[in-house]
Amino acid sequence: MTHAALAAAHITVRYAGVVALRDVTIELHPGAIHALVGENGAGKSTLMRVLAGARSPDAGTLAMNGEAVQFRTPRDAHRAGIRMIQQELSLVPGFSATENIVLGDEPSRWGILDRRATRARAERAIDGLGASIDLDTPVERLSLAQRQMVEIAKALAADAPSGLRVLILDEPTAILSAHETDALHARLVVLRSRGLAILYCSHRLDEIDRLADHVTVLRDGAYVGGGTIREFPPATLIPLMVGRAIERRSWRAPAEMVPGSVLLEVDRLATAPPPAPHRRARVRPSGAPVTGATDVVEASFVLRAGEIVGLVGLVGAGRSEVALALIGAMPRTAGTVTLRGAPFRPRSPRDAVRAGIGFVPEDRAASALMPRDSVRVNTTLVALRGLARAGVVNRARERAMTHQWVEALRIKTPSIETPVRRLSGGNQQKVVLARWLVAGDPPLSVLIVDEPTRGVDVGARTEIYDTLRDLATNHTGVLIITSDLVEAMALCDRLLVMREGRIVGELTGADQTAERVASLMVPS
Amino acid sequence: MSALAGAFFSLGNLLNVALSIAVIGILGVGMTAVILTGGIDLSVGSGVALSGVVAALAAHAVDSGAATGGSPSLLPVVAALGAALAVGAAGGVFTGVAVARLRAPAFLVTLALLSIERGLAFLFSSGQAVSDLPAGFNWLGQGIVFGVPVPVWLTAACFGVGWFVLARTTWGRWIYAVGGNEAAAWLAGIDTRGVTLGTYVANGLLVGLAGAVLTARLGAAVPNAGLGYELDVIAAVVVGGTALTGGRGSVLGTLAGAVCIGTLDNALNLANVDPYLQRVVVGVVILLAVLGERLRHRGRT
CATH class of the missing domain: 3.40.50.300 (P-loop containing nucleotide triphosphate hydrolases)
Structure with a gap:
C-alpha cells in the first residue's frame, strides 16, 4: 500500500462553538482525482481549508507520505507542495499573467527582478498546462476560464522544494461554460498522469462521474460515504448528499x-x-x-x-x-x-x-448586513422612517419592534444590541428577513x-x-x-x-x- | 509639580483649554459625520480661511454701503455670518456632488479643494489680513456669556446637536449605514447619495461657522488661518475612536479626542516643554491612541 500524498485523519473543526467538521478522514493519492461532494454547508470548504493550511483543525492529524505534518499558515502548506485554487480567484487584476504566476516568489537578483527567469518560469507553467494564454495581457482582460488557467499555472510554478504534489480545486467549473469545463478537465487529466494528487470539489455530479477516481461525500460536517467512483455512480451520491430530514x-x-x-x-x-x-x-x-x-x-x-x-x-x-x-x-x-x-x-x-x-x-456579509452594527440596527434598517417622527427615531418603538421580530423568527441572540456578525449564519439570515417583515409602509x-x-x-x-x-x-x-x-x-x-x-x-x-x-x- | 497642577486645574485655565479646542471641536463634529460615511475632508483648514475672508469682506461691503450714521447695525454681522456659512456650504456641495454623484474619491476631491480654497482666500484678501470687523461679529469669538466664552458655547451646541442627529435621527442612522455597508444600505432603499451629499453640506456649514468663529476671535480674517487644521481635526476624530473605514464612532469620542489633545498641548505649555518637542509628544500620543484601538479590536476577534 502506497502512502497517501496527503491524508487527513479524524479532523474536527469548530467555529464559535458550532461544529463545522466532525471526525472526517480523507486520503488523497498521487496520480488520482478525488471528488469532494456535499451540499452547501456540508463542510467541504472547511475541509479544503484544513488541507490547504488555512485553518488548523481542533482535533485530528494531517500526514504527507505517511509523515505527520502540521500547517500553521497556507504558506506552510505551499512549501509542502499543496495549493488550493479558490472559487474567488486570487489574482491581481492589473498584473499580467506572468506577473501573477510568479507573484510572491519573483525571480530576482539583488532585489532586481530577473525578467528572463520570470518569463521562463511563467512559460514553463503555462506550457505544462497545455494552455495558450497571452502572458503579457493584464489578467482583468482575460476570460474567467483563462484566469483560472493562470491560477493553476501559478500553483504549478510554485517553487516548493518538492514541487507541486497536491492541487485542491474549489468548484472550479461553477463559472465555466461547458466548453471551458472540458478544457479544464483535459488539463487535470494531464496533471493526474504526472502523479499529482487532485482534490476536486464540485456540485456537478456528471462531471465527477467522468473525471474522478475516488469520491468522498460530506453532509452536515460529517463523512457519510465514499470510495471509488465505480462504487458510487451519481444516482447513489444524491441520496447521500441530501439525506436530510427536510x-x-x-x-x-x-x-x-x-x-x-x-x-x-x-x-x-x-x-x-x-x-x-x-x-x-x-x-x-x-x-x-x-x-x-x-x-x-x-x-x-x-x-x-x-x-x-x-x-x-x-x-x-x-x-x-x-x-x-x-x-x-x-x-x-x-x-x-x-x-x-x-x-x-x-x-x-x-x-x-x-x-x-x-x-x-x-x-x-457583502450586500445585506452592516456586520458591526447591532441586531436592532440591522432589523429596522428598512422600516426606520416609519419608526420616526420628524426624523427623530422613536427608540422605544424601535426596540419593541426588534424584540417582536426576534421572538417571532426565533432569532438566537444574546441581546438586540449584539453586533450581528457575532450571530450564526442562520440567525443573520433571519435578521435580514426580519428587516423586510417589520411593518413597513x-x-x-x-x-x-x-x-x-x-x-x-x-x-x-x-x-x-x-x-x-x-x-x-x-x-x-x-x-x-x-x-x-x-x-x-x-x-x-x-x-x-x-x-x-x-x-x-x-x-x-x-x-x-x-x-x-x-x-x-x-x-x- | 503641585504648582503646575494648580495652574492647570484653575478655572481660567480649563476655560482656556476649552477655548483652544473650540474651532477644532466644531470642525470635529462635521468631520466625524463625514468619516462615518466612509469619506474624509482634507479641505477644512482652507475652508475656514476662505469663509473667514469672505465673511470679513461681506461685512465691509455691507458696512460701507449702509452705515453712514455710525450707529452700529446688525446687518453687517448677519451678512458676515451668512457669507461664512454660504462659503462653507458651497464647499460641501462641491465635495458632496463630486463624491456622491460622480463617485470621485473624497480624499482627492478635498485635496483639490484644499488648494483651491486656500488660493481663493489669498486672492480675495490680496494676501492681507482683513480687519476692522463690526463689534457684533467679533462677539462671536470674544464675547463671554455667564463667564464662558461664546466659542465654547457654540462648540458645546455643535456637539449636542451633532450627537442628537447621529444617535437619534433617521438621517444619523443612515450615515452609519452608508459607512457600515453602502451596498446593503442602497439595497435597503436608502438614498445613499442623498445621505452622503447632505453630510458633506452639513460639514460645510460647520466649516463656515468655524471660519466665522476663528475670524471673530482674531478680530481679523487672515488668509493663512487654519493652516493644517485638517490634520488636527482628523487626529481628534481618530483618537476619539471613530474608524477611518466608516460606520463606527461618535461625536462624543471626537469630543474626548479633542479635549485629550487640547489638554495635552496645554499641560505641555504650562510645563514649559520645548514647543518643538511638544509636536513630537502630541504625535506619539495620537499614534498610541490609534495603536491601542487596534490592539483592543484584535483582542476581541
Whole structure:
C-alpha cells in the first residue's frame, strides 16, 4: 500500500462553538482525482481549508507520505507542495499573467527582478498546462476560464522544494461554460498522469462521474460515504448528499390552494453589462464573479399573491441578475415589468422598496448586513422612517419592534444590541428577513430572496422555510432564487428554470422533479 | 509639580483649554459625520480661511454701503455670518456632488479643494489680513456669556446637536449605514447619495461657522488661518475612536479626542516643554491612541 500524498485523519473543526467538521478522514493519492461532494454547508470548504493550511483543525492529524505534518499558515502548506485554487480567484487584476504566476516568489537578483527567469518560469507553467494564454495581457482582460488557467499555472510554478504534489480545486467549473469545463478537465487529466494528487470539489455530479477516481461525500460536517467512483455512480451520491430530514417535509402550498391576483408580470426582461465596471451600477454579490456570468437575455414570468416561485439554474445562468434588474439595482435594456397592473420602472432599489418589493441578496456579509452594527440596527434598517417622527427615531418603538421580530423568527441572540456578525449564519439570515417583515409602509407585496439558506444551519433552515411560507399565506408573492434543488422542490409551488440568461422552462406540480429540472438546467 | 497642577486645574485655565479646542471641536463634529460615511475632508483648514475672508469682506461691503450714521447695525454681522456659512456650504456641495454623484474619491476631491480654497482666500484678501470687523461679529469669538466664552458655547451646541442627529435621527442612522455597508444600505432603499451629499453640506456649514468663529476671535480674517487644521481635526476624530473605514464612532469620542489633545498641548505649555518637542509628544500620543484601538479590536476577534 502506497502512502497517501496527503491524508487527513479524524479532523474536527469548530467555529464559535458550532461544529463545522466532525471526525472526517480523507486520503488523497498521487496520480488520482478525488471528488469532494456535499451540499452547501456540508463542510467541504472547511475541509479544503484544513488541507490547504488555512485553518488548523481542533482535533485530528494531517500526514504527507505517511509523515505527520502540521500547517500553521497556507504558506506552510505551499512549501509542502499543496495549493488550493479558490472559487474567488486570487489574482491581481492589473498584473499580467506572468506577473501573477510568479507573484510572491519573483525571480530576482539583488532585489532586481530577473525578467528572463520570470518569463521562463511563467512559460514553463503555462506550457505544462497545455494552455495558450497571452502572458503579457493584464489578467482583468482575460476570460474567467483563462484566469483560472493562470491560477493553476501559478500553483504549478510554485517553487516548493518538492514541487507541486497536491492541487485542491474549489468548484472550479461553477463559472465555466461547458466548453471551458472540458478544457479544464483535459488539463487535470494531464496533471493526474504526472502523479499529482487532485482534490476536486464540485456540485456537478456528471462531471465527477467522468473525471474522478475516488469520491468522498460530506453532509452536515460529517463523512457519510465514499470510495471509488465505480462504487458510487451519481444516482447513489444524491441520496447521500441530501439525506436530510427536510426533503421528507414539504412547504409547498396545498394543491387546492388557488394563487391570488397577479402581482408581478415580467415580459421579455433583458440586461446588459454595466458600462464601467467600477461604478456601482450593479451590486454583484461578491461571491459571484464580476464578469463572465451571463446577462439576462430574455426572462418572462408571472408572480401571483400567495405563491412561492423558485428561479433555478446553474451559477451564472443569470438568476441573480433577474432579481437585480427587477429592483432597479441593475439597468435593464429591454422588456417591461408590470407591478399590480401598473408599469414599473425602478431607477434604484429605493423605488422598489417604496413599491413594496423587498430583496434579500445572496451574499449577506457583502450586500445585506452592516456586520458591526447591532441586531436592532440591522432589523429596522428598512422600516426606520416609519419608526420616526420628524426624523427623530422613536427608540422605544424601535426596540419593541426588534424584540417582536426576534421572538417571532426565533432569532438566537444574546441581546438586540449584539453586533450581528457575532450571530450564526442562520440567525443573520433571519435578521435580514426580519428587516423586510417589520411593518413597513407600504406593506411588503413581493419578496425576492436570493439563496435563502446559503450558509444556514439545518435547524434555522426549516424555520426560514416556515417564515417564507407564512409570508406567502398572507398574500405576499415570494420569488426564491436557489442553487439547492432539494430546497426548490420542498419549498416552491412553481419552478422557473434558467439557462444561459433565458428562462427555458416552467415546472409545476408533479412535473417538478429533480430529473426534469436538471435536464432543463444543462444544455443538452 | 503641585504648582503646575494648580495652574492647570484653575478655572481660567480649563476655560482656556476649552477655548483652544473650540474651532477644532466644531470642525470635529462635521468631520466625524463625514468619516462615518466612509469619506474624509482634507479641505477644512482652507475652508475656514476662505469663509473667514469672505465673511470679513461681506461685512465691509455691507458696512460701507449702509452705515453712514455710525450707529452700529446688525446687518453687517448677519451678512458676515451668512457669507461664512454660504462659503462653507458651497464647499460641501462641491465635495458632496463630486463624491456622491460622480463617485470621485473624497480624499482627492478635498485635496483639490484644499488648494483651491486656500488660493481663493489669498486672492480675495490680496494676501492681507482683513480687519476692522463690526463689534457684533467679533462677539462671536470674544464675547463671554455667564463667564464662558461664546466659542465654547457654540462648540458645546455643535456637539449636542451633532450627537442628537447621529444617535437619534433617521438621517444619523443612515450615515452609519452608508459607512457600515453602502451596498446593503442602497439595497435597503436608502438614498445613499442623498445621505452622503447632505453630510458633506452639513460639514460645510460647520466649516463656515468655524471660519466665522476663528475670524471673530482674531478680530481679523487672515488668509493663512487654519493652516493644517485638517490634520488636527482628523487626529481628534481618530483618537476619539471613530474608524477611518466608516460606520463606527461618535461625536462624543471626537469630543474626548479633542479635549485629550487640547489638554495635552496645554499641560505641555504650562510645563514649559520645548514647543518643538511638544509636536513630537502630541504625535506619539495620537499614534498610541490609534495603536491601542487596534490592539483592543484584535483582542476581541
